[in-house]
Amino acid sequence: MMMMMMMLCLVFLVIFIALFIKFLTADGDFTLLSKGKVKREEIQDKVVWITGASRGIGKYAPSDVMILPLDLTSGEESLSMAVEKAESFFGAAGVDYMIHNAAYERPKSTALDVTEETLKATLNVNVVGPISLTRMLVPYMLKRGRGHFVVMSSAAGKTPAPGQAVYSASKFAVNGYFHTLRSELCRKGIKVTVVCPGPVETPNPRTGSTERRVSSARCAELTIVAASHGIKEAWISYKPVLAVMYLVQYMPSVGYWLMDKIGGKRVEAAAQKGNAYSVNLLFDQKKES
Ligand SMILES: NC(=O)c1ccc[n+]([C@@H]2O[C@H](COP(=O)([O-])OP(=O)(O)OC[C@H]3O[C@@H](n4cnc5c(N)ncnc54)[C@H](OP(=O)(O)O)[C@@H]3O)[C@@H](O)[C@H]2O)c1
Numbered sequence: 001m002m003m004m005m006m007m008l009c010l011v012f013l014v015i016f017i018a019l020f021i022k023f024l025t026a027d028g029d030f031t032l033l034s035k036g037k038v039k040r041e042e043i044q045d046k047v048v049w050i051t052g053a054s055r056g057i058g059k060y061a062p063s064d065v066m067i068l069p070l071d072l073t074s075g076e077e078s079l080s081m082a083v084e085k086a087e088s089f090f091g092a093a094g095v096d097y098m099i100h101n102a103a104y105e106r107p108k109s110t111a112l113d114v115t116e117e118t119l120k121a122t123l124n125v126n127v128v129g130p131i132s133l134t135r136m137l138v139p140y141m142l143k144r145g146r147g148h149f150v151v152m153s154s155a156a157g158k159t160p161a162p163g164q165a166v167y168s169a170s171k172f173a174v175n176g177y178f179h180t181l182r183s184e185l186c187r188k189g190i191k192v193t194v195v196c197p198g199p200v201e202t203p204n205p206r207t208g209s210t211e212r213r214v215s216s217a218r219c220a221e222l223t224i225v226a227a228s229h230g231i232k233e234a235w236i237s238y239k240p241v242l243a244v245m246y247l248v249q250y251m252p253s254v255g256y257w258l259m260d261k262i263g264g265k266r267v268e269a270a271a272q273k274g275n276a277y278s279v280n281l282l283f284d285q286k287k288e289s
Contacts, residue, residue, distance in 0.1 A: 026242065027214050028222050029235040038221070039228035049086045049095045051130070052102025056202040057152065060220035061099060072102055072129025073121075079129070083136040094140055097227065099150040100130040100174070104167075108270040111165035119166050126170035131177055138181075138190065146189040150227045151178045155198040155241050159248040159255065162263040163270045171196075182232065193227045196245070198237025199277060211277045212238050240279055258282070 026033055051072065052058045053065065066089060070082045086095050104125035107118060134149060141147025156164055157171025175194055182192035201213040214222075219236050226234035235245050248255030262281040270276040 024239070027218065027236065027238055029242070029245075032222060032226055032231060032234040032236070035225055035229045035231070038224050042228040042230075043097075043224065046096035047086075047090055047093050048097040048099060050099040050101050051133075057197070057200055057216045057219050057223070058099075058101040060217045061101070061223065072133070073124045076132065079132050080136050083133065083140070086137075087140050094144055095137060095147065097148045097150060098134070098137055099152070099223075099227075100133070101152040102129070103152070104170075106164060106167050108163045108267070110163065110267055114166050122166045122170050123173075126167070127173045127177075130174060134178075134181065138185070141190060142185070142188055144189075148191040148193070148227060148230075149178060149181070150193045150195065150223065151175075152223070153194050153196045155196050155235070155237055155245055157194075158196050158235070158245050159241075160259040160263070162259065163267040163276065179232070191230055193223075193231055194233045195223050195226055196233065196235045198235075198241030198245070200236075211275050214238060241277055 022030075022033075048062060049068075050058055050061055051070065053062055068082060068086060071078070102125060104118075104122045109115075109118070130151070138147065151174055153175050154167070154171040155161070156168040157175045161168040175196075178192045178194055182190065186192075197214065197219050199211045199213040200219045201215050214236055222234065222236045235242060237245070244255060244258065247258060265281040266276050268274075269278070269281060
């Protein structure tokens with residue numbers, strides 16, 4: 001009996017160590033990484049509409065493309081025309097996947113310093129535009145009895161993001177809308193995958209900062225893995241952001257305490273194009289006057 005117990009403990013210990021090592025090297029959450037490869041049959045010959053594909057992550061997601069110029073802030077009539085047009089492509093096959101990827105630029109500022117202009121622009125591009133498009137597209141999908149929304153949210157939609165309060169607010173907002181949409185319509189064939197990446201390597205404003213970032217190509221690949229397997233929410237990031245996401249989700253008191261400790265320092269690090277995700281931010285705590 002004693003021998004059996006010891007063997008069992010050993011097995012648990014080995015599993016724990018293996019999981020820990022996997023966690024240290026992971027660039028996504030366990031459910032996502034456990035799926036392995038893209039389920040090809042789920043995406044083959046499907047019509048995919050992706051916003052914001054001119055650069056960054058979106059550029060890596062589509063292969064055969066037809067460009068449909070669209071400003072998400074251009075108003076109801078223009079969005080409605082875009083939906084009709086997208087539905088009419090490929091012999092009116094209809095949109096199978098709508099990937100809400102576009103986002104307003106992410107200027108860094110404290111929660112109080114954010115300008116009225118940035119506040120409205122961020123919410124219009126990141127929240128109002130995608131929700132309006134969705135409301136217009138869903139009736140077509142419901143007629144076909146199928147449709148899948150893939151929403152590029154962010155780790156900032158799961159945890160506080162000091163220095164990016166409005167961006168964070170916009171991503172929490174889309175998480176809320178799209179998870180609710182799924183709850184309401186999943187029995188009618190509508191699927192939703194919310195993707196929450198941490199830092200991703202994209203050319204432009206953040207160049208010069210020293211954070212460890214997942215490549216755009218890998219982020220796009222994991223997004224397609226998540227969507228093709230019908231995962232409801234997927235996290236894509238290296239540590240420490242991935243670890244903080246787990247903490248805030250499963251041990252919120254600890255997670256929020258941690259974020260409160262680094263908040264002020266993180267704004268400074270971002271302004272100096274330093275590593276805004278470094279664990280060193282936890283130390284070197286000067287008392288603010
Ligand atoms: N990069 C990261 O580290 C990171 C981390 C977490 C989450 N994300 C999320 O992942 C998504 C892609 O990020 P990214 O960094 O790859 O994007 P990005 O390089 O900042 O590109 C943004 C895209 O959105 C488009 N866009 C901006 N305003 C628009 C508007 N009014 N109407 C239509 N399109 C508009 C841009 O088009 P133009 O070229 O025409 O301006 C561009 O194609 C975003 O939702 C972002 O929040 C990114």
